[in-house]
Amino acid sequence: MFTQELNAIYILWLRQIKRYYRARSRVIGSFAQPLLFLFALGYGLGPVYAQAGKGNYIDFLVPGIISMSIIFSGMFSGLAVIWDRQFGFLRETLVAPVSRFSIMLGRTLGGATIAFGQGVFIFIVSLFIGFHVQNWILVIPAFIMMFLIAILFTALGTGMASRLEDIQGFQFIMNFLLMPLFFLSGALFPLTNIPTVLMYIVAFNPLSYGVDALRALLVGTTQFGIGVDFAVVTSVAIVFMVLGAYLFSTIEA
Amino acid sequence: MSTPIIEVTGLSKNFKEFKAVDDISFSVPKGEIYAFLGPNGAGKSTTIKMLTTLLRPTKGSVRVVGVDVLRHPSEARRLFSVMFQEPSLDDELTAYENLEFHGILYGVPSALRRKRIDELLEMVELSKRRDHMVKGFSGGMKRRLEIARGLLHHPRILFLDEPTVGLDPQTRNHLWEYVHVLNKSESITVFFTTHYLDEVDQHANLVSIIDHGVIIADGTVDSIKKETHTDTMEDAYLSLTGKMIREEGSDTSNRSRIMRAFGK
Ligand SMILES: Nc1ncnc2c1ncn2[C@@H]1O[C@H](COP(=O)(O)OP(=O)(O)OP(=O)(O)O)[C@@H](O)[C@H]1O
Ligand SMILES: [Mg+2]
Numbered sequence: 262m263f264t265q266e267l268n269a270i271y272i273l274w275l276r277q278i279k280r281y282y283r284a285r286s287r288v289i290g291s292f293a294q295p296l297l298f299l300f301a302l303g304y305g306l307g308p309v310y311a312q313a314g315k316g317n318y319i320d321f322l323v324p325g326i327i328s329m330s331i332i333f334s335g336m337f338s339g340l341a342v343i344w345d346r347q348f349g350f351l352r353e354t355l356v357a358p359v360s361r362f363s364i365m366l367g368r369t370l371g372g373a374t375i376a377f378g379q380g381v382f383i384f385i386v387s388l389f390i391g392f393h394v395q396n397w398i399l400v401i402p403a404f405i406m407m408f409l410i411a412i413l414f415t416a417l418g419t420g421m422a423s424r425l426e427d428i429q430g431f432q433f434i435m436n437f438l439l440m441p442l443f444f445l446s447g448a449l450f451p452l453t454n455i456p457t458v459l460m461y462i463v464a465f466n467p468l469s470y471g472v473d474a475l476r477a478l479l480v481g482t483t484q485f486g487i488g489v490d491f492a493v494v495t496s497v498a499i500v501f502m503v504l505g506a507y508l509f510s511t512i513e514a
Numbered sequence: 515m516s517t518p519i520i521e522v523t524g525l526s527k528n529f530k531e532f533k534a535v536d537d538i539s540f541s542v543p544k545g546e547i548y549a550f551l552g553p554n555g556a557g558k559s560t561t562i563k564m565l566t567t568l569l570r571p572t573k574g575s576v577r578v579v580g581v582d583v584l585r586h587p588s589e590a591r592r593l594f595s596v597m598f599q600e601p602s603l604d605d606e607l608t609a610y611e612n613l614e615f616h617g618i619l620y621g622v623p624s625a626l627r628r629k630r631i632d633e634l635l636e637m638v639e640l641s642k643r644r645d646h647m648v649k650g651f652s653g654g655m656k657r658r659l660e661i662a663r664g665l666l667h668h669p670r671i672l673f674l675d676e677p678t679v680g681l682d683p684q685t686r687n688h689l690w691e692y693v694h695v696l697n698k699s700e701s702i703t704v705f706f707t708t709h710y711l712d713e714v715d716q717h718a719n720l721v722s723i724i725d726h727g728v729i730i731a732d733g734t735v736d737s738i739k740k741e742t743h744t745d746t747m748e749d750a751y752l753s754l755t756g757k758m759i760r761e762e763g764s765d766t767s768n769r770s771r772i773m774r775a776f777g778k
Contacts, residue, residue, distance in 0.1 A: 265621045272618040280606050349602040356566050357619045358592040358669075514568050 269359040270367035277338060277371025291337075295330035295383050299323070302449065303390065315451070323387040324475035325448030328468060331380040331407060332414045336439055338372025339418020340431050342509070347427075352514045361510040369419055369502065373411035380407045395481040403478040406494065410471040413498040420505030423512050447484070448472050467497040517580070519544040519671060519703050520565065525574035526727075527560050534560045536727035537574070542720070547697055547704045549718035549735075551711070553755055557727040558707045559599050562675050565705075566596045579670055594671040595620070597664035599679075599707075601656055605649035609640055609659050612648060613666060620667040627666070634662035637688050654680050661689055668696060674706040678713065690717055711748040721747070725755050 282288065303319050310318035345351040354364050381404070384392075394400060421434060445452070445459065446468035452459070463469050474490035477483035483490070518541035527535040535557040542548045552558050563569040565576050567587040576583040583590040603612050610631065617627035635641045638658035648656065657680050664674070672693070678686045690713070696702045708714065714721060714735060722732035731738055731754050735747060742750040 268618050268621070272615055276604065276607070276615060279611070280604075283606055348605065349598070349600050350604045351602075352568065352598055352600075353602045353604075353616070354619065355568060356591055356596050358588075358621060359619065360588050513570060514563075 266359050266363040269357065269363045270370065273354070273364060273367025274371040274374065277368060278374065281375045291330070291334055291379060292382065294333065295326050295379070296386065298329060298449075299326045299383065299387065299390070302326075317391075317393070319387070319391050320393055320480050321451070321476070322449065323384070323392045324479055325446075325472055326387070327380045327383045327407065327475060328410060328446070328448050328472045329443060330383045331376045331411050332439065332443065332468060334379050335372055335376035335411045335414035336418040336435070338375060339369070339415045339420070339505075340422045340425075340434065341372070342368070342419055342422035343425055343428065343431055346422075346512075346514060351512070355512060355514055361512075362506045365419060365506045365509040366502075369412065369415045369505065372415035372418070373408060376411035376415060377404075377408045380411070394479055399478040403475055406471060406474045406478065406491070409491075409494050409498050410468070413467060413471075413494065413501055416498065416501040416505040420501065420508040423505070423508040442466055442468050445469075446472050453484075467494060470494050518542055519546075519579055520705065521575075521577040522561075522565070523575050525561070525564060525576060526572045527557070527564060527569060528572045533727050535564070535571075535724075538724065538727070538729045539574075540722050540729060540732060542703060542705060544703055545697070545701045546720050547693070547718050548706070549714045549721045550705060550707045550724065551714065551721060551751060552707075552724035556724045558724060559675055561724070562596065562598075562673050562705075562707070566594060566673055567591060593669055594673060595664055595667060595669045596673040597660060597675060597677050599675040601660065603648050603656060603660060603663075606647065608645050608647055609635070609651075610644040612659060613663055616663045617666050622667045630666055631662075634665055637692060638662045638685055654682065654685075657681055658685055661685070665692060665696070668700055668702060671703045671705060672696070674704065676707050676709065678708060678710060693717070711746070711751055714747040723751065723754055730754060 299322065303322055307318040310316075310321070315321070342351065345354075355361070357364065388394070418434075422431075425431070425434075445462050446466050447463065448468070452463050452469075455463075470485060470490040470493040473484050474487060474494065477487045477490065485493075520542040522541065523539050525535060525538050526533065538557075538561065550558055550561070560569065564571045565578070565583065567583055567590060571584070578590050579593045581590045581593065604615070607615065613631045613634070614627070617631065622630065632641070635644055638661055640655065640659060640662070643651070643655070648659065651659065661677060661681075664672070664677070674693075677689060681689070693704055694717070697704055706718075718735055720733070721735055721738055722729050724730070731741075733741075738754075739745065739747065739750050742753045744750040744753060
């Protein structure tokens with residue numbers, strides 16, 4: 262029984278991975294956006310940032326771009342439930358003799374693995390354009406944090422897709438949820454001297470803590486403290502996972 | 515008689531105000547090959563989806579092998595296998611990977627899985643295409659792969675929703691042979707729908723006919739023919755459901771309407 266559940270999780274994970282590396286255009290597309298941000302902003306805004314007396318912009322920016330690639334990829338994988346529903350494949354998994362929690366977990370881990378891999382790729386690229394890691398030991402917890410962010414957003418996407426019928430919903434979520442979360446997370450620019458209202462949004466945005474944790478571990482600067490960061494991201498990831506699994510388990514097809 | 519393997523009581527499904535399935539009850543004895551017939555839009559697929567935990571009934575109860583499908587969906591899913599009317603393959607995997615995925619997900623041990631995959635690919639004549647992506651398959655080939663997948667694990671009940679639609683006669687015969695072997699040797703109960711009524715004459719023993727969401731006749735194939743004074747299921751079916759074509763409005767609250775009669 263238990264091994265059956267593990268097998269289900271494994272095969273769903275594997276399917277996500279296979280589909281990802283087979284879709285060449287998707288692979289290239291998923292790297293293009295964060296790389297564009299990295300180069301355009303890194304080289305474009307770097308001098309301004311330095312002139313303002315803030316130091317090295319690349320060091321500030323890289324944790325943000327790593328997060329960006331993870332959240333977009335994770336959300337996309339999660340929302341792919343919509344596609345599987347439209348092509349009918351979802352049904353094949355929904356009547357399988359395993360718990361829907363395992364199905365959801367397998368899918369989510371698969372999507373999160375891909376998102377995490379992209380984050381690692383951006384990290385490696387950034388080393389070549391002048392990103393300085395302050396302490397190589399801390400790269401390990403940074404990778405753990407990256408995986409947690411990946412889980413959080415993939416689970417969020419899966420949960421929401423369980424309640425969406427069509428592709429329009431997908432666009433809506435990308436534009437009106439993910440974009441604002443990204444811009445109001447401190448990923449691209451410091452969010453220190455901003456209006457109080459925005460300050461609250463930043464504080465309620467789980468991504469703010471993810472970005473802050475990566476900055477703390479890779480660069481050595483933090484706003485909330487690494488303990489708070491991990492506590493927030495881990496608990497939100499668990500909540501989204503449970504909520505996502507519940508929503509997924511109620512899908513009708 | 516022993517207790518039935520499928521027990522449906524007062525089952526209804528409304529889509530908004532439209533009653534797709536309206537208070538139906540029936541039971542299927544263990545080891546039977548049971549045909550569930552009815553015109554387009556009668557409610558066959560909706561019923562199968564409720565029996566297999568994909569749709570939540572508006573009212574009523576379903577038990578398979580004594581398990582309450584509504585209360586214990588995960589447990590119930592271990593007892594059956596379904597082949598849906600609409601395609602449900604992963605286009606971006608190969609034929610073999612689709613079968614392997616299914617085998618692992620449905621807990622078929624690896625040695626047996628490999629043996630059955632070879633056997634079934636042979637049966638649906640897709641052995642040469644095993645490593646090709648499904649997205650390059652024709653409609654009939656996809657259907658054949660779906661058949662192979664549906665037979666990969668051997669549960670207690672097999673639900674087949676129009677399994678033979680779009681299949682060439684060879685594959686159709688192979689499928690029925692295989693189904694009979696499973697039915698005999700592993701006493702798997704088979705519940706199927708079809709619009710090819712000669713299949714009912716040849717393969718089924720028990721039948722129920724649903725129309726406008728209501729069961730209008732059930733019994734053995736012979737008893738239904740006798741009651742309607744006909745020799746084939748086709749004639750019996752037509753005399754029960756009328757020679758009208760149904761028009762389907764999927765979002766209207768109207769019942770299926772009679773479009774036109776083509777008379778004798
Ligand atoms: N998700 C849905 N939303 C609204 N109406 C639906 C839905 N699914 C089915 N229906 C309606 O319920 C009725 C029964 O549909 P169903 O698919 O069960 O018919 P069927 O007997 O399987 O027909 P066919 O022989 O064409 O496959 C139809 O009128 C259909 O339009
Ligand atoms: Mg149908």
